[in-house]
Amino acid sequence: MSESTLTTAPAASVQTDFEAEERGEARRIGRAIKVLRLRSGLSREAAADRLGTTVEAWAKYERGEVVGIFRPSVQARVVEALGQTVADLAAEVARVIAATAANPVHDDPGQPDARP
Numbered sequence: 001m002s003e004s005t006l007t008t009a010p011a012a013s014v015q016t017d018f019e020a021e022e023r024g025e026a027r028r029i030g031r032a033i034k035v036l037r038l039r040s041g042l043s044r045e046a047a048a049d050r051l052g053t054t055v056e057a058w059a060k061y062e063r064g065e066v067v068g069i070f071r072p073s074v075q076a077r078v079v080e081a082l083g084q085t086v087a088d089l090a091a092e093v094a095r096v097i098a099a100t101a102a103n104p105v106h107d108d109p110g111q112p113d114a115r116p
Contacts, residue, residue: 023064028100030064032092033078037062040082050081 048058
């Protein structure tokens, strides 16, 4: 093996691992947003209207698919639309992390356990 092969392969693997972890974190934030919305008693339609966006766009927030989901300004706008705070979001993300660690078979705390 050449030296460039040895240095290139691990770098690609590290990048892939980082991207996978980032996607996982984005999904956890999305789940926390969904829980806060439900706790606020809002439909997706009402939450989207408060944020000034479409229901489809709001659904992307809840799935963690919004590119800016890690930006504090985006998080602040989303939770404000729910009548919540960024501290509420942080606490809910911590609960989501704990729930997924406790139940790795089915990692969506908003859904019933998928185990038989």
